[in-house]
Amino acid sequence: MxxxxxxxxxxxxxxxxxxxxxxxxxxxxxxxxxxxxxxxxxSAPALAQPILDLVAEVVSPPTPAMNKAETQPQSATPFSKSPIDPPTHQRAPSVLAPDPARYSGETFSNAAGKRTYKFYRPSPAHTGPRPLVVMLHGCTQSADDFAAGTRMNFAADDHGCFVAYPEQIPSANPQKCWNWFQTGHQSRDRGEPSIIAGIVQHIMSQHDIDPRRIYIAGLSAGGAAAAVVAESYPDVFAALGVHSGLACGSARDLPSALAAMQGRHPPHTPRQSAPIPAIVFHGDQDTTVHPRNGSDVVKSASAGGTYVSEIEQGRVPSGRSYARTILRDNSGQSMIEDWVIHGAGHAWSGGSTAGSFTDPLGPDATREMLRFFLEHQLAAKAN
Incomplete structure (x- = not known):
């Protein structure tokens, strides 16, 4: 038998x-x-829900005593569980924002649920309606961890941008992953996308936000969630940033999510018919979210457009080399940027070791994302 x-x-x-x-x-x-x-x-003890985004390489800048091999991140076993917050207790306010007094915690709730978020207000020297950047953390991270690692508040302050960091709650996902892979959180006015869009609307009701310059970005599970939100609300978000994430529609449940993360999913079919300005970063040695997923984000965001492409090669001084592919529309506007970082794993490129999931050896994803975002705005609405 x-x-x-x-x-x-x-x-x-x-x-x-x-x-x-x-x-x-x-x-x-x-x-x-x-x-x-x-x-x-x-016979097994009770275990937590599996993590869909958890392996981080935190890479320190090289010292003279380190050889080339030692500057590379250690390969981590895919899907292995590893704590990512450094055991340094609470972070100093100075690593979170240039002026900690302008960085605070807020709360928002709607029919889909309640979430806290951290919010940074730029210097009062910047007047008039200002841009807003929404940042979605990865699994096991917090808003403060993500703010410290990306240093987005510092970059945003230079340009007078507000920044919001929605935070996932353990009751929604025990590992604090955004539920990008569940169908109940993949469309407009439902689930977590509605909460994130609701946070934006709440902020707009309280502050002088430019409605044509609202952007969203995220890391890994946060990047996948950002892609879902941007495609669900193209009338709200002017551009998208995805770092080490997945395209909208890559999965519909846990099995398909794990398959997509391994790069073993069917060819991706974009859901939307109009292009979304997007900047994508992915390490070509990422063993947590297969680099193929970065290409899928580009394919999805560029759907329905006609482009002229160019490729630039570069290297960070004493750091990593990279390839940057730019897709320009007929007017010469950069609509898509695809950054492939050679030798990098599952970590925010150019980030600070004050946060987790960071690789200081790579190009500065934070500055490049913000530069790309500010090149784009939604079309003015007809009266």
């Missing part, structure tokens, strides 16, 4: 039964990820 090998339907059954650790292990084996067999539910 032969035994039928398990398939994705068995993984789905285990997921629905709440046996998440067993489901995740089975999915990894089906995808070819080398993991040891899991003990049965009866």
């Amino acid at each position: 032969t035994t039928k090998p398990p398939d994705m339907s068995e993984a789905t059954r285990l997921t629905r039964a709440g046996r998440l650790s067993e489901a995740t292990a089975l999915i990894k084996r089906l995808l070819g990820v080398n993991v040891p067999p899991q003990p049965s539910r009866e």
Whole structure:
């Protein structure tokens, strides 16, 4: 008598039964990820919901004593659990914002739920309606962690931009991942996209925000969520930034999410019919979210457009080399930028070691994203 090998339907059954650790292990084996067999539910201790975005390489700048090999991030096992917050207790306010008094915690709620968010107000020296940048953290991160690692508040202050950092809650996802892979959080006026858009509307009601210059960016699961929100609200967001993330529509459940992260999903079909200005960063040695996903974000954002492409090669002094592909429209406007960072893993390029998931050796993704964002604005609405 032969035994039928398990398939994705068995993984789905285990997921629905709440046996998440067993489901995740089975999915990894089906995808070819080398993991040891899991003990049965009866003999295993209770485990948290699997993390869909958690492996970080924190890379310190090289010192004279370090050779070339030592400056590379250590390869991490895909989907392995590792704490990412440095054991340095609470971060000093000085690493979060140029003026900590202008960085505060806020709360927003609607029918889909309640979320806190951190909010940075630029220097009062900047007058008139100002841009707003929404930043979505990755799994296990916090708003403060993401602010410290990206240093977006410092870059934004130079240009008079407001910055909002919505924060996921453990009750929505135990590992604080944005639920980009669930169908209930993939469309306009539903789930987490509606909360994030609602935070924007709330901020606009309280501050002098330029409605034509609102942008959204994120890292990994946050990047995937940012792509969903930007495609769901093209009338709100003027441009999108995705770092080490996935395209909108890459997954519909846990099995397809893990397959997409491994780069083992069907060719991506863009959902929207109009282009979305987007800047994409992805390390070509990312073992957590396959680099193919960066290409899918570009394909999705550029759908429906006609472009002339150019490629630039560069290197950060004493750091990483990179390739930057620019897609320009008929007017010469840069509509898509695709940055591939050579040798980089799953980490925010050019970030600060004050936060997690950062690679100081790469080009400054924060400054480049903000530069790209400010080149774009929504068309003026007809009276």
